[in-house]
Amino acid sequence: MSESHDRLVLELNGVEHAYRRTVALRGVGLEVGPEEVVAVTGPSGCGKSTLLHIAAGILRPQAGAVRLLGEDLDALGEAARTRLRRERVGIVLQFGQLVPDLSLLDNVALPLLLAGEERAKARGDAAVWLERAGLDAPLGPSPAELSGGQAQRVAVARALVTEPALLLADEPTGSMDTKGGEHLLDLLLGAARERGAAVVLVTHDNVVAARADREVRLRDGAVEAEAVLR
Amino acid sequence: MKPATAVLLAWPTAAADRGRVALIAAATAVAGAFLLAAVRIARFSGRDDGGGDGLARYVTEPGLRPGVAVAVGLLVVPVLALGVQALRVGSVARDRRMASLRLAGATPRAVRAVAAAEAGGAALAGGLAAGPAYLALWVLLGVLPPGGLALLPAPTPVDAVAWAGVALLAAVGGALAGAAVQGRVVVEALGVRRRASSNRPGRLNPAVLVTGGVLVVAGTVGPVVEARAGAMAIYIMMVGILLSAFAVGPRLVGLSGRLLSRRAGAEALLAGARLTADPRSSGRVAAVLVICGVALGVDAALAVDFLTQRESTDKGFYLTGFALVALGVLVGACVAVLTLLVGAADGLLDARRPLATLTALGVDQPLLSRVLARQLAAVAVPAVVVGVLIGGGMPALPFLLVDPTGSAILTVVFTVATAVVAGLAAFVAARLTARLLRAHVRAATDPENLRVA
Numbered sequence: 258m259s260e261s262h263d264r265l266v267l268e269l270n271g272v273e274h275a276y277r278r279t280v281a282l283r284g285v286g287l288e289v290g291p292e293e294v295v296a297v298t299g300p301s302g303c304g305k306s307t308l309l310h311i312a313a314g315i316l317r318p319q320a321g322a323v324r325l326l327g328e329d330l331d332a333l334g335e336a337a338r339t340r341l342r343r344e345r346v347g348i349v350l351q352f353g354q355l356v357p358d359l360s361l362l363d364n365v366a367l368p369l370l371l372a373g374e375e376r377a378k379a380r381g382d383a384a385v386w387l388e389r390a391g392l393d394a395p396l397g398p399s400p401a402e403l404s405g406g407q408a409q410r411v412a413v414a415r416a417l418v419t420e421p422a423l424l425l426a427d428e429p430t431g432s433m434d435t436k437g438g439e440h441l442l443d444l445l446l447g448a449a450r451e452r453g454a455a456v457v458l459v460t461h462d463n464v465v466a467a468r469a470d471r472e473v474r475l476r477d478g479a480v481e482a483e484a485v486l487r
Numbered sequence: 488m489k490p491a492t493a494v495l496l497a498w499p500t501a502a503a504d505r506g507r508v509a510l511i512a513a514a515t516a517v518a519g520a521f522l523l524a525a526v527r528i529a530r531f532s533g534r535d536d537g538g539g540d541g542l543a544r545y546v547t548e549p550g551l552r553p554g555v556a557v558a559v560g561l562l563v564v565p566v567l568a569l570g571v572q573a574l575r576v577g578s579v580a581r582d583r584r585m586a587s588l589r590l591a592g593a594t595p596r597a598v599r600a601v602a603a604a605e606a607g608g609a610a611l612a613g614g615l616a617a618g619p620a621y622l623a624l625w626v627l628l629g630v631l632p633p634g635g636l637a638l639l640p641a642p643t644p645v646d647a648v649a650w651a652g653v654a655l656l657a658a659v660g661g662a663l664a665g666a667a668v669q670g671r672v673v674v675e676a677l678g679v680r681r682r683a684s685s686n687r688p689g690r691l692n693p694a695v696l697v698t699g700g701v702l703v704v705a706g707t708v709g710p711v712v713e714a715r716a717g718a719m720a721i722y723i724m725m726v727g728i729l730l731s732a733f734a735v736g737p738r739l740v741g742l743s744g745r746l747l748s749r750r751a752g753a754e755a756l757l758a759g760a761r762l763t764a765d766p767r768s769s770g771r772v773a774a775v776l777v778i779c780g781v782a783l784g785v786d787a788a789l790a791v792d793f794l795t796q797r798e799s800t801d802k803g804f805y806l807t808g809f810a811l812v813a814l815g816v817l818v819g820a821c822v823a824v825l826t827l828l829v830g831a832a833d834g835l836l837d838a839r840r841p842l843a844t845l846t847a848l849g850v851d852q853p854l855l856s857r858v859l860a861r862q863l864a865a866v867a868v869p870a871v872v873v874g875v876l877i878g879g880g881m882p883a884l885p886f887l888l889v890d891p892t893g894s895a896i897l898t899v900v901f902t903v904a905t906a907v908v909a910g911l912a913a914f915v916a917a918r919l920t921a922r923l924l925r926a927h928v929r930a931a932t933d934p935e936n937l938r939v940a
Contacts (some may be wrong), residue, residue: 276935306937306938310847310937315847315934315937316934335851336851339846339849340849340851342847342848342849343848343850344849346849350844350847354840354841354844354847356757356760356841356845358761358763359757363756367848368848370756371753371848371850375751376756415848
C-alpha cells in the first residue's frame with residue numbers, strides 16, 4: 258500500500274449496503290485525508306447516513322472495504338471496532354443523542370469514563386468543553402430541558418472531549434436555525450482545526466456544505482459528483 | 488365518547504398490544520385465584536369441612552387456618568405488582584397510537600377512556616378466568632399430589648359471590664390503573680411526551696412510611712406488653728409491613744442509584760443514573776422483595792427459636808410449616824423477578840435510541856449488559872437484605888428483651904446469615920435476568936434505531 262494511502266484517515270472502497278430490498282449504497286468510494294473537511298451531500302434517502310454509520314464501524318457493509326485510521330474494519334471484531342470508535346472518533350448525530358438520565362456534565366464526560374478516566378478528571382475536561390460550547394456545566398439544565406440547538410452543542414462537546422482524529426457529523430445543524438447552525442459549525446470546525454482532526458459532515462444543506470474543503474454528492478446510493486471547494 | 492367506541496379503539500391489534508393485554512389478564516387471573524383460595528381457606532368451618540391429612544392439616548387446623556389464609560392472600564401482592572408493570576408494556580407504540588387518535592379529534596379525556604377500557608377489559612377477562620384458575624390451583628395442590636403430600640383438602644366449587652366480586656374488583660381496578668398510567672403521558676396531536684417523572688417520593692410517602700412504621704412497632708411490641716394481643720398484633724404488623732414496604736421501595740432504589748452513581752466508572756454511573764431518574768417503577772419490585780425478605784426473616788427467626796426453645800412432639804409438622812412458608816416466599820420472589828424482567832425488557836425498548844447512540848459512541852453491548860445487571864442487582868439485593876434483617880429483627884427483638892441469652896443471640900446470627908444467603912440469591916437472580924435480556928440489549932442497540940425519532 259502506498260504512503261499516501263497510509264496517511265488517509267478514512268478510506269471506503271466499493272462499499273455496498275442494502276436494507277432488505279432497499280439498496281442504500283452501490284459501490285461507494287471515499288477518501289478523507291488528515292485535517293480535511295469533507296461534506297457528503299445529497300437528497301433524503303440517498304444513503305448519506307448509512308455511509309456515515311459504515312465509516313464509523315457501526316454498520317458492517319455487505320460488500321467493499323473500509324479503512325479507518327489505518328485499521329481494516331472488516332478484520333476487526335465488534336469489541337475492537339467499538340474501542341477504535343470510542344478512542345479516536347467523535348460522532349455527532351442529528352437529534353436525541355444525549356443520555357436522558359445523565360447530567361450534561363456526565364453526558365460529556367461519558368466517553369472519557371468509558372476509556373477508564375478518573376471521574377474528577379473526566380468531569381473537569383467535560384466542564385471545559387461545555388463552557389466552550391456556551392453551557393454552564395454544574396448549574397445546567399437536564400438533557401430533557403434543553404432546546405434542540407443546546408442539545409447539539411452538548412453533543413459536539415462530547416464528540417470533542419476525547420480529542421478524536423476524525424469527527425463524523427450527521428446533519429449536525431438539522432434541528433437548528435441558521436444562526437444557531439453557524440455557531441455550532443464554528444465550534445465543531447474550529448475545534449477540529451485546532452486539534453488537527455479530519456471531519457466528515459453529512460448534510461443536505463448547501464450552506465453547511467460550503468464550509469467544507471471538498472464536497473462528495475450522493476444520489477441513489479452512488480457518488481454522483483465530487484468538487485474541491487477550497 | 489361512547490363506551491362502545493372506547494372498547495372498539497381499545498381492542499388490541501398490534502402484537503405489543505396483545506402481549507400487554509394477555510399479561511394483564513394472566514396476572515389478574517392468578518391474583519384472583521390466590522384471593523379466591525384465601526377466601527375459601529378462611530371460610531373452612533373445621534376439620535369436618537373437607538377434612539384432610541398430612542400437609543392439608545395446615546389448612547384444616549383451626550389455629551393455623553387464619554395465618555395460612557393471610558399468607559395465601561399475601562401472594563396476591565407480587566402478582567398484582569406484575570399486573571401493574573404489565574400496564575406499561577409496549578407503551579411507546581401505544582402512546583404513538585394515542586397521538587394519532589388525538590390527531591383524529593379525540594380529547595385527552597377520550598384517550599384516557601380508551602386506556603381505561605383496554606386495561607379494564609383485560610383485567611375483567613383475568614377476573615373471569617380467576618375461577619377456573621382457582622380450581623386448577625386446587626387440583627394442582629390438592630388432588631394431583633399423592634397421599635399426605637396434598638397441600639389442600641378436597642376441591643370445592645368456586646364461591647360464586649366471591650368470584651363475581653373478584654371480577655368486578657379487577658375490572659374497576661384495571662380501568663382506574665389504566666387511566667392513571669395514561670395520565671402520566673401528555674398525548675398531543677403532533678406527538679407524545681411523557682410527564683417528567685419525579686425522582687422524589689410522592690407527597691403521601693412520608694405519612695405512609697410513618698404509619699407503616701408505627702403499625703410494625705405496635706405489632707412487634709404488642710405481644711410483649713399484652714400476651715392476648717397475639718393474632719391481632721400479627722394482622723396489624725402485616726398491614727404495617729405492606730405500607731412501609733411500598734413507601735420504602737422507591738426510597739431504597741433511589742438511594743442505591745445515588746450510591747452507585749458515586750462509584751468510579753461509566754458502568755456504575757449509567758446504572759445508577761437510570762435508577763435515580765425513575766425509582767418508582769423499580770421501587771414497586773423492591774417493595775415486593777422487601778415483603779418477601781421480611782417474611783423469610785420472620786420465618787427463619789421463628790424456626791431457630793422453635794428448634795432451640797420449644798419441646799414438641801410434633802416438631803416435623805412445624806418444621807414443614809416453616810419450609811412451606813419459605814416456599815411461598817420463593818414463589819413471591821420469582822414473580823417479583825419476573826416483574827423486574829418485564830420492566831427491564833420494556834425499558835430497553837423505550838430507550839432504544841439513546842442505547843443505539845451509546846453504541847455509536849463506543850459503548851459495547853457486553854458493557855450495556857453489565858450496566859443492566861448492576862441496575863437489577865441494585866434493586867433486588869438491598870431490598871431482600873433489608874427485608875430479611877427487618878423480618879428477623881421483629882421476633883428477635885422481643886426475644887432479646889425478654890431473655891437475652893444464647894438462643895436469642897443465635898436467632899440474630901441466623902437472621903444475618905439468612906440475609907447474606909438471600910442477598911446472594913438475589914444477586915444471582917439479577918445476573919440471570921440480565922443474561923436473559925441479552926437479545927433485547929442487542930436489539931435495542933441496533934444501528935437502525937438511530938433512525939427512530
